[in-house]
Amino acid sequence: MNDQTMTPEQRAANLKGMGSSRKRVEDVRFTQGKGNYVDDINLDGMLFGDFVRSPYAHARVTGIDAEEALKVPGVLAVITAKDLEPLGLHWMPTLAGDKQMVLADGKVLFQGQEVAFVVATDRYAAADGVEAVEVDYEELPVVVDPFKALEPDAPVLREDIRDRAEGAHGPVRHNNHIFTWEQGDKAATEAVLAEADIVAEEMVYYHRTHPCPLETCGCVASMDKVTGKLTLWGTFQAPHAVRTVASLISGIAEHNIRVISPDIGGGFGNKVGVYPGYVCSIVASIVTGKPVKWVEDRMENLMATAFARDYWMQGKIAATKDGKITGLWCHTTADHGGFDACADPTKFPAGFMNICTGSYDIPVAYLAVDGVYTNKAPGGVAYRCSFRVTEAAYFIERMIEVLAIKLGMDAAELRRINFIKADQFPYQSALGWEYDSGDYHTAWDKALKAVDYDGLRAEQVQRLEDFRAGKTRKLMGIGLTHFTEIVGAGPVKNCDILGLGMFDSCEIRIHPTGSAIARLGTISQGQGHATTFAQIIASEIGLPADDITLEEGDTDTAPYGLGTYGSRSTPVAGAATAMAARKIRAKAQMIAAYLLEVHDDDVEFDVDRFAVKGAPERFKTMKEIAFAAYNQAIPGIEPGLEAVSYYDPPNMTYPFGAYICVVDIDVDTGETEIRSFYALDDCGTRINPMIIEGQVHGGLTEALAIAMGQEIAYDEMGNVKTGTLMDFFLPTSWETPHYTTDHTTTPSPHHPIGAKGVGESPNVGGVPCFSNAVHDAFRPFGLTQSHMPHDHWRVWKTANRLGLHN
Amino acid sequence: MTKMHVKMTVNGEAAEGLAEPRTLLIHFLRETLKIKGPHIGCETTHCGACTVDLNGKSVKSCTVFVGQANGAEITTVEGLVNADGSLGVIQEMFREHHGLQCGFCTPGMITRAHRLLQENPMPTEEEVRFGMAGNLCRCTGYQNIVKAIMAAAETLNAQKEAAE
Ligand code: FES
Ligand code: FES
Numbered sequence: 001m002n003d004q005t006m007t008p009e010q011r012a013a014n015l016k017g018m019g020s021s022r023k024r025v026e027d028v029r030f031t032q033g034k035g036n037y038v039d040d041i042n043l044d045g046m047l048f049g050d051f052v053r054s055p056y057a058h059a060r061v062t063g064i065d066a067e068e069a070l071k072v073p074g075v076l077a078v079i080t081a082k083d084l085e086p087l088g089l090h091w092m093p094t095l096a097g098d099k100q101m102v103l104a105d106g107k108v109l110f111q112g113q114e115v116a117f118v119v120a121t122d123r124y125a126a127a128d129g130v131e132a133v134e135v136d137y138e139e140l141p142v143v144v145d146p147f148k149a150l151e152p153d154a155p156v157l158r159e160d161i162r163d164r165a166e167g168a169h170g171p172v173r174h175n176n177h178i179f180t181w182e183q184g185d186k187a188a189t190e191a192v193l194a195e196a197d198i199v200a201e202e203m204v205y206y207h208r209t210h211p212c213p214l215e216t217c218g219c220v221a222s223m224d225k226v227t228g229k230l231t232l233w234g235t236f237q238a239p240h241a242v243r244t245v246a247s248l249i250s251g252i253a254e255h256n257i258r259v260i261s262p263d264i265g266g267g268f269g270n271k272v273g274v275y276p277g278y279v280c281s282i283v284a285s286i287v288t289g290k291p292v293k294w295v296e297d298r299m300e301n302l303m304a305t306a307f308a309r310d311y312w313m314q315g316k317i318a319a320t321k322d323g324k325i326t327g328l329w330c331h332t333t334a335d336h337g338g339f340d341a342c343a344d345p346t347k348f349p350a351g352f353m354n355i356c357t358g359s360y361d362i363p364v365a366y367l368a369v370d371g372v373y374t375n376k377a378p379g380g381v382a383y384r385c386s387f388r389v390t391e392a393a394y395f396i397e398r399m400i401e402v403l404a405i406k407l408g409m410d411a412a413e414l415r416r417i418n419f420i421k422a423d424q425f426p427y428q429s430a431l432g433w434e435y436d437s438g439d440y441h442t443a444w445d446k447a448l449k450a451v452d453y454d455g456l457r458a459e460q461v462q463r464l465e466d467f468r469a470g471k472t473r474k475l476m477g478i479g480l481t482h483f484t485e486i487v488g489a490g491p492v493k494n495c496d497i498l499g500l501g502m503f504d505s506c507e508i509r510i511h512p513t514g515s516a517i518a519r520l521g522t523i524s525q526g527q528g529h530a531t532t533f534a535q536i537i538a539s540e541i542g543l544p545a546d547d548i549t550l551e552e553g554d555t556d557t558a559p560y561g562l563g564t565y566g567s568r569s570t571p572v573a574g575a576a577t578a579m580a581a582r583k584i585r586a587k588a589q590m591i592a593a594y595l596l597e598v599h600d601d602d603v604e605f606d607v608d609r610f611a612v613k614g615a616p617e618r619f620k621t622m623k624e625i626a627f628a629a630y631n632q633a634i635p636g637i638e639p640g641l642e643a644v645s646y647y648d649p650p651n652m653t654y655p656f657g658a659y660i661c662v663v664d665i666d667v668d669t670g671e672t673e674i675r676s677f678y679a680l681d682d683c684g685t686r687i688n689p690m691i692i693e694g695q696v697h698g699g700l701t702e703a704l705a706i707a708m709g710q711e712i713a714y715d716e717m718g719n720v721k722t723g724t725l726m727d728f729f730l731p732t733s734w735e736t737p738h739y740t741t742d743h744t745t746t747p748s749p750h751h752p753i754g755a756k757g758v759g760e761s762p763n764v765g766g767v768p769c770f771s772n773a774v775h776d777a778f779r780p781f782g783l784t785q786s787h788m789p790h791d792h793w794r795v796w797k798t799a800n801r802l803g804l805h806n
Numbered sequence: 807m808t809k810m811h812v813k814m815t816v817n818g819e820a821a822e823g824l825a826e827p828r829t830l831l832i833h834f835l836r837e838t839l840k841i842k843g844p845h846i847g848c849e850t851t852h853c854g855a856c857t858v859d860l861n862g863k864s865v866k867s868c869t870v871f872v873g874q875a876n877g878a879e880i881t882t883v884e885g886l887v888n889a890d891g892s893l894g895v896i897q898e899m900f901r902e903h904h905g906l907q908c909g910f911c912t913p914g915m916i917t918r919a920h921r922l923l924q925e926n927p928m929p930t931e932e933e934v935r936f937g938m939a940g941n942l943c944r945c946t947g948y949q950n951i952v953k954a955i956m957a958a959a960e961t962l963n964a965q966k967e968a969a970e
Contacts, residue, residue, distance in 0.1 A: 023904075028893065031916060032843070034843075040842045042840070060894070214845075214908070265909070265910030266944050298848040298850065526906075686815055694904045697911055698946050701947035726850070726852060733941075
């Protein structure tokens, strides 16, 4: 077959462009162990760094004695805050406008805090050195409860900023208070609550957890003293931002810093922040003149780098007696740990928590969030979520259930009568967002039908009867969720991180023979960018995806971009990719017209070529055009075929979905069995269905973990009780259910290809779905709210409290 | 600390090196022998990223001292490619069925799957899920990993039959 005989459909299929379940190009390397992750980097003379960490959650550091450590064979240096102070590096700025100790400066604020950095010739010597460092601590009273932290006589945690009246986000009213963030109309909302037929009120707690990617955080810093150039390899979700921050805090000019994110073994938000290990490695490399590697172990990862959630959300929801919601009120107490290191856009200290009106048309709403210091690890990262959207979705989806109980209504019906209708988009929410597009009713009805919702409810009634008659000890729960996400940060006018606007970028170069290379400002951590972004280009310019190489993560070669988190790669960098490709196509059109000796307007794009309008047999393929761009002198057109685009999205995108799960709970063991899980996602235009489905499976499994057992728990003394994978729940293939995936497609009207992003939806929607299922099982016995995670012990206690063991 | 001389066969080739007796096999493989397929996800025997085949058994190489592997026959994911350098059946099926995302768990997964299919050439889905439960994945939710292993079993059995 040649170009003349193939149908346009066949030619399109050959491109493996958008909509194709193209196999991933990354996998050829990964499946044979040829990935290149940070810990795989080995440089000549490379040294290893390791931390001495605090065993106490709150203590004064009265002395550090490194003498014995320095005698350990292989140990070269022990760095403390005193050594960093002359360089101004003993503290560093956080992404949230606070500052954080790099190494303990007089005191420690959480268990596992970095106290000293030991540099040695290999990892074993470094560990020996850590053992030999003597640190004197003087214990201080510990505060792990954010409510107690705000009591008048609570100990002052941050003595460095004691008695300030103003923080990074406005006035503060207590030494342990970080900010108050208010959105919406307080007076109007309170008026609605006062007059409402029905008000349901509940405290919804979304516990502290951790993203725990399989690869921990790490870096290799290498300072070349001859060229003055610093190269930093690391597990960075945002390499360009790391370069800018590294330049600002170290004083090394930005062009002399090269940041490289090699292959990353999962991120999920853990690898957005800047951690003391990076700073110490850079300093150690500058001091020793040798490359220095630092890779945290799993315990350090769980204890010190990042946490997620930890939101106490007090809610009130008002409705008419027929169930029409009239107002929503929420006060959140946010536990930020010892430093405010949340990874949120600057103007959003509680992220996009104000998407908490969810999928519902709620006329008035009010949200206030108080940030609080405690003796816990800093972080507050978006664990597979877009800046607190998971918390918001969990809150509203629990409040809907609580309201349904109060109204005595079916929760599916309550959702349906309150959904924003398809003809209301673009929809202005009471808390300030403009939802781009959606068709919630269609998705919801499709989901209910797919699972035979009425049949399930009938079965549940029967089960309850059998339970009451003593014929079974298992209750059945049906979990419902309809979530709306907000992703793709974001318009530069209101989203920045440390003053860097959250645009993204793509540069495409077409080679003379019609293959291409594209470079982006983002970085894949398993999302398959090398595969999917090539598909966008393939469809936009008509060259096969297999002939397009994709590169990310090297700041010396990639255009500036803000990185990959908050499901922003497809909405922002994907748009930049399409726009750059369109610039190339526009030039290709002029070249084609010249070659075909017609006017520019007389040719049209046709899959992989430009053809003369009305005469499709007269055409030039994109391959021919690419060659001409480099070997023909075309009057008025510069040689070459390449383009770059920096894309500042006009709005965020709003993916949504309808999830339903069914569980069976053994009231005597507390064991919950996930019988089925149905997930319908609408992420707009679908670039690669295979990859979307994989993202949904993965996100749902993370949601299963969070809802059913995963937590970072502390005791009263501030000891981390879940510091290993023995205690920190990660589901295995054995516990993980089989998922059924489905979709509807409502493209984003403002995105060049209509795509919305999907990576985080299943985590956002999955957690409330699992949790609602557990609650639903106990609804007939009077349960309105029990806090996650719903592990066997807690579920057993719930059953016990409700008298089901009598 | 005095070092011991360690010898082993890795992926069919003789390998040796000096190591402190306390050195873990995973560190010896990755840092001394530069075999970087097996990864480190926990160093506490939970995640399985470091899984290798040692004398015909799956082991987590973060829980084996190098001395215990002296003289052993070891296979890592690198050793599972075909003689001509193309992907082996299990590797190919992981790619075909999208059984990996970030790829960090993948070497351990594939090495474990290789042994599982020797132990049980025709596993049910349930047996695959149970047999792989020592290997954690944070990205895929396992559904496509299970699919890939079932498909690999089928292909391998068909190949065996054709050869007989
Ligand atoms: S590194 Fe060996 S089991 Fe995790
Ligand atoms: S593919 Fe990332 S951990 Fe399995």
